[in-house]
Amino acid sequence: xxxxxxxxxxxxxxSYPDIVAVDGIDLSIAQGEIFALLGPNGAGxxxxxxxxxxxxxxxxxxxxxxxxxxxVRGHDAREFRDRIGIVLQSTFDAGDLTVAETMHHFxxxxxxxxxxxxVITSVGLSEKRNxxxxxxxxxxxxxLDVGLGIIGSPELLFLDEPTTGFDPEARRSFWDLINSxxxxxxxxxxxxxxxxxxxxxADRVAVINKGxxxxxxxxxxxxxxxxxxxxxxxxxxxxMKEELTAEPTAVVNRLSATFKGExxxxxxxxxxxxxxxxxxxxxVGGDVE
Amino acid sequence: xxxxxxxxxxxxxxxxxxxxxxxxxxxxxxxTLLFPVMLMAIFGSVFxxxxxxxxxxxxxxxxxxxASGLVNTGFQGLAITIPMERDAGSxxxxxGTPMPVASYFIGKTILVLASMVxxxxxxxxxxxxxFGVNLPTAPSKWIMFTWLTILGTASCTALGxxxxxxxxxxxxxxxxxxxxxxxxxxxxxxxxxxxxxPPWMQQFASLFPLKWLCQGMRSVFxxxxxxxxxxxxxxxxxxxxxxxxxxxxxxxxxxxxxFKWERS
Numbered sequence: 001x002x003x004x005x006x007x008x009x010x011x012x013x014x015s016y017p018d019i020v021a022v023d024g025i026d027l028s029i030a031q032g033e034i035f036a037l038l039g040p041n042g043a044g045x046x047x048x049x050x051x052x053x054x055x056x057x058x059x060x061x062x063x064x065x066x067x068x069x070x071x072v073r074g075h076d077a078r079e080f081r082d083r084i085g086i087v088l089q090s091t092f093d094a095g096d097l098t099v100a101e102t103m104h105h106f107x108x109x110x111x112x113x114x115x116x117x118x119v120i121t122s123v124g125l126s127e128k129r130n131x132x133x134x135x136x137x138x139x140x141x142x143x144l145d146v147g148l149g150i151i152g153s154p155e156l157l158f159l160d161e162p163t164t165g166f167d168p169e170a171r172r173s174f175w176d177l178i179n180s181x182x183x184x185x186x187x188x189x190x191x192x193x194x195x196x197x198x199x200x201x202a203d204r205v206a207v208i209n210k211g212x213x214x215x216x217x218x219x220x221x222x223x224x225x226x227x228x229x230x231x232x233x234x235x236x237x238x239x240m241k242e243e244l245t246a247e248p249t250a251v252v253n254r255l256s257a258t259f260k261g262e263x264x265x266x267x268x269x270x271x272x273x274x275x276x277x278x279x280x281x282x283x284v285g286g287d288v289e
Numbered sequence: 290x291x292x293x294x295x296x297x298x299x300x301x302x303x304x305x306x307x308x309x310x311x312x313x314x315x316x317x318x319x320x321t322l323l324f325p326v327m328l329m330a331i332f333g334s335v336f337x338x339x340x341x342x343x344x345x346x347x348x349x350x351x352x353x354x355x356a357s358g359l360v361n362t363g364f365q366g367l368a369i370t371i372p373m374e375r376d377a378g379s380x381x382x383x384x385g386t387p388m389p390v391a392s393y394f395i396g397k398t399i400l401v402l403a404s405m406v407x408x409x410x411x412x413x414x415x416x417x418x419x420f421g422v423n424l425p426t427a428p429s430k431w432i433m434f435t436w437l438t439i440l441g442t443a444s445c446t447a448l449g450x451x452x453x454x455x456x457x458x459x460x461x462x463x464x465x466x467x468x469x470x471x472x473x474x475x476x477x478x479x480x481x482x483x484x485x486x487p488p489w490m491q492q493f494a495s496l497f498p499l500k501w502l503c504q505g506m507r508s509v510f511x512x513x514x515x516x517x518x519x520x521x522x523x524x525x526x527x528x529x530x531x532x533x534x535x536x537x538x539x540x541x542x543x544x545x546x547x548f549k550w551e552r553s
Contacts, residue, residue: 053385078293078387086385091378096313097306105306109299109388111292132313148382 004031005064006156006187007052012061014047021047023211025061031155034178034188036202036219038195040281044211045191046160052189053086053158066155082111085154087145089161095133099125099144102133103151110152123147123177139170146177156187163197175200195274209281223276235264296389303388303396308403321362322408325354326415332480333420340482341518344511347420352506353479354412359438360470360499362404363445367397368452368466373459381551394450394544401446405438422510430509433526437505440533444498447540454547473499484520491520498536501529 007029014022022044029035037045050056052063054070054077063070068080097105103120107113120129123143128136136144142162149157159178163171178201181188192198198205199219206216220226230248234241234255245251248268255263294302312318329350336346374380383393416422425431456462474480476494483491483503494500508516508524516524 055381055384075293078389081385081387082293084385086382088378088382088385091382093374093377093379096310101306101309105302106386108294108302109386111294111387152386 005029006031006033006066007189008062008064009048009052010062012048012051012063013059014044014051014056015059020211022051022058025208025211025213027206027213027216029187029189031187032182032185033203034182034190034201036190036192036198036205037208038192038198038205038277039208043208043281045208048208049158049160049189049191053084054080082152083155085149085152085157087149087157087159087162089164091141091145093133095136098130098132099136100129102144103147106148107151112153113151114153116151119147119151122150122180124173138165139167139174142166142174143177146174150181150186154186156189157181159188159190161192162190163192163194171197195272195277199273207277207280214280219273222273223280225271225273225276228271228276231267231269233265233267233269240265293387296391297395299388299392300395301399303392304399304403305396307396307400311400311404321366321404322411325358325361325408325412329354329412329416329420341511341515344515345421347416347422348510349482349507350480351412351416351420351422352510353474353477353503355409355438356441356477356499356502356506357470357474357479358408358412359405359441359445359502360473362408363401363442364449364452365466365470366401366404367446367449368456369462371397371450371453372456372462375453375549376459376552378551384550390548397450398443398446401442401449405442409438425509433505434509437502437509437529437533440530440537441498441502441505444533444537444540447537447544448498449540451540451543451547454543454549458552473497476500478503484518498533501525501532505529 005028007027009025009027012022012025012027013020025044025048027048037049039045047056051058052065052070054065054072057071066080066083068076070080072080099120100116103116107116107119117129120126123146125140125143125147128140133141133144146159146162149159162178163174166174175197178188178190188201190198190201202219204216205219205222207214207222215222217223229244229246232243232245232248232251232255243251252263252266252268255266329347332350333347336350339345340349371380384390413422413424417424425434452466453462456465473494476486476490477483477497477500478486478494479499483494483500486494491500504519504524505526507519508526516522519525
């Protein structure tokens, strides 16, 4: 993680007639970082990201993205968009163009595009390069979306819920793709509903609820996760027993002595990112996405 | 500073990809390009009488078909396809790139011009070969035809982009846009002799571009003696140009102000 800041947000506010969507948000995202925004629907993540992307105006606050104000217009706006890549939540183009035609066409928008063929290969679509977009599967379409997001060799890439609707295998290979972008030094802002995705990809996560940031931390430390009690579970006399402890190794040693070897059905766990997240947004048992 | 491609160059690039996309949608190609010829075939077979000595109905009708062709490809086509692109998210994606909005509009104009020219050729060739339409010979008529087509295409394209903000969804766009066009066609003298329509219909139609496009095209395809049979007993060429120009400005202003990139 570099020290150069790519995104600086101070005191961001945005209200709509019926709701305060963003209620004073501060963010600082460093170059080369993968930063995830988590939060329930309506928490203000999309509004925040769309203001940073320059899609929406803000009511108050300071924003600097790559040293520019995303609200710029005219030629400066073109220059801003030349340096970023945006992968939107869902596109359902009519798809009457092939993968290669689309990639090549979009490459013509930028001042220093990557080669279309190279991008098609890097998103794993080389075998589909001459297929019409309408004939691609959901996962392949998403890969194309990412390809179009990186064709302009962006310094900063926005990914909005990139793997919704993926099967587990497609999701894993998609994560590999994102990690390979990290290796190129691209800064990535990810919004996702999937906690495992944030854990697998993000260097840091921010949890947003009701227009405010509740916490910014690494996935491992969020909500005091790394220091929270461990749960040891095992089977004894036909029943599952459990113990919460700060010293799980000691508990396991003790049990091991009791059972003289293997402990039946032993599980040692710490709260998952999901457990912590649900607790943070106060939605245990509630409507959570 | 940075070497970003020019707005014009990207507009041409957009036009290219728009045409390629359009050509792959077989239904819309057939509908847009062949429908006017089919309509002319139907009306030409129903109305066989001469409407004036030496002027058959097809001669009158071809003028109306060319005029409404401009409205169909420009206004109707764009006012329906842009909301669909908006729903699909492709407009929002384009907005996230360094391509300027003017290039997008230029691309649409190129698409309209290309399909307009194709459908004009089909109409004129079909009219001459199948329905005995006489093409004008005087160069002045062709000059009139050229500027009328260019000005008409420009107005209809601008109005189509402006009107694309009206339909709430891509799916409902056709239901919102098509009745507007069909009513204007009936009121403006595309299907019937304009002077035989009730006066209130004529006056209503005079507010909109289609009536003037029809009248202008009649001045190209009908003998000059026919001008006396118009409502004003003249082709009113200057007024036609003025009204189309006003609508062009209205269309441009609204396009620039109300264009919607995403579904609200």
